[in-house]
Amino acid sequence: MTYNIMSATCPSRVVLHRIGARWTVFIVNALEHGPLRFTALATRIQGITPKVLAETLRSLDEDGLLSRTVFDDNPPNVEYELTELASALLVPLRAVREWAEAHVPEVLAARAALNPEHRQPATAPTGGR
């Protein structure tokens, strides 16, 4: 069977929307060098709430992208690792991350060229008065 995200009823679209969930790209990239425990993930991905982190981890686990190892510590702790399936996804998601980090100036410049009321020409004078 051939899957095509452009088709409204194709199951690949559901898969794509899950990958596109707001925090997936952060978690997959955070685990690129090996397994991490919940607390380490929460520290590394600044600004994510424990609730959202737990929900996104559960979703990724349910999709077969993460494996969980439960440690019988007190309090109990869980370590998360990318599965082989997720390793193939890491490559493009790392590239997406790198694109975002590399092209901040261009995107900000494009935004700055806009006026809230209407567009300003991109060639607005930058020197003199």
Next chain:
Amino acid sequence: MTYNIMSATCPSRVVLHRIGARWTVFIVNALEHGPLRFTALATRIQGITPKVLAETLRSLDEDGLLSRTVFDDNPPNVEYELTELASALLVPLRAVREWAEAHVPEVLAARAALNPEHRQPATAPTGGR
């Protein structure tokens, strides 16, 4: 300056969240072979509403990812094309699309192995009886 998406206040995070908007990956992939008009995009990306398509195109345009060419037709029509900035993003977003299309069976199988009440072992018997 070095940007890092893991930092809560880094502007790269804003950029990343815009790339991650629900329909961005569809539009960038739909334009991979060259410019398309609004109506062609709406046809190709099944299930997107004209309103959401227009909003996402405007956002991508404001980020410097699309260029617009207005045709003086009746009714007027606009053609959209990826900018050079977006061409670098197309590579990973095409890979994300391909991953989603290639790994539907694995993701669906992982989901199917779940029970709404509690997890079933992934090694549940498939033959016999």
